[in-house]
Amino acid sequence: MIDNSFEGPLRDRARFLTGLGYHDFATVVRQCADVLDDPAEETVRPIVEEAFAAHLGEQESWPDELDTDRLHRAFRELDMAGIVARLDHTCCQNCGISELGAEVPKGEDRRGYVFAHRQDMEAAVSGGGLTLSYGVFGNGEQPADAQAGIGREVADALRRHGLEVGWEGDPGKRIEVPLTWRRRRFGVLADWPGAEPAPSGQPMEISYCDMPRGGVQNAWIPASFPHARDVLLTMAPYTGNYINFKLRSRGGLIAAWGPGPVLTFEIPLDEDSAREVTIAEAERLVSVLANEGRVALTD
Structure with a gap:
């Protein structure tokens, strides 16, 4: 049971961390447990589940660009x-x-x-x-x-x-x-015990390393263009962080941060294709890959 004096602050923290949008379900549960004197995660989990369900329901009606x-x-x-x-x-x-x-x-x-x-x-x-x-x-x-x-x-x-x-x-x-803070959750950030199955038929798959906050996602996960774009834009620009983009049919790209910081895109197994890009160019390359099914790095 949760002490009544803690329930309000706990719900506020769950809504905040869920709305902030940078932490997965397990991390939100752990951080919410810190509010309690007895941080038993099983007492916190139902409140975080409510916050996730509400957030994911609301984001369905949000505009594409936030x-x-x-x-x-x-x-x-x-x-x-x-x-x-x-x-x-x-x-x-x-x-x-x-x-x-x-x-x-x-x-x-x-x-x-x-x-x-x-x-x-x-x-x-x-x-x-x-x-x-x-x-x-x-x-x-x-x-x-x-x-x-x-x-x-x-x-x-x-x-x-x-x-x-x-x-x-x-x-x-x-x-x-004076912005409106709304962070759409995708992939591992949208996963929780009551989550619906991930949509099938996504145009690409991604894997990435986003240290220190986003962690390492070695397994390929299906991704829409908005999902892939979100990973690209929120990834910390630390040397060694990267994203692999792979079409379900054939072809793909690798994006990696290097010293500077600079963002480099290249075609897998083709080091000669590597070139530095701006954020606008990076978004265009990922958009073409997802929406047109082709690699536009050498256009």
Whole structure:
């Protein structure tokens, strides 16, 4: 039995983690169990099941393109431009800033950063929009001009991808993004004890490595284009992370993050085909593979 004093916070946490959309069912259960003095997962599981059932039912009526797709697209573009861009990064702003240096690989440099911490994500998932911190790497106070420059790049990227931005250039203020937080769950993120069988007849299969958060999916799993695109856009841009795309008939692609960070696509067993791509080009390649059944890397 769950103590009445814990049931409300537990349901809130289950709804938040399910809506956040980055953790699978088992992880949500474990994190929800932390709310209780006696973290027995079997007492938590029914509440998480309710949250998953409600979320998966709601997402059926959502539009194809979501604000979170636009946000992830902008963040990957910023990463490739030398600005570390992270969501749900640590618990608070102070910890977020102090730990961002670990996001820069040894021997590499980054010009700046932008991130939202866990408290920001809680506000966004509950409907309050997203607030972003930004700045330049270094010790001591932020040079105002340099910090404002990073802020402008972040704001421009968000607007370029169709998001509204509430920021007038003041480096002393955080960037407000009045988006609607909706994360569609696919694949392992949509799997739970009451899940319907995965749709058959998907155009492709994928496998991937998305460390540290998404883990390793060695087994091939059926994927629609929106599913494959979601994995592509949310994958952390760490060297060694990759996605394999395979058509059910014949042909496929490999996408991999490397130092820089840069995103490279290549045809399996054909190293000469490898080339660096932008996020827009990457989406187009995956779209053509899924929707037209052909490899367009050499077009």
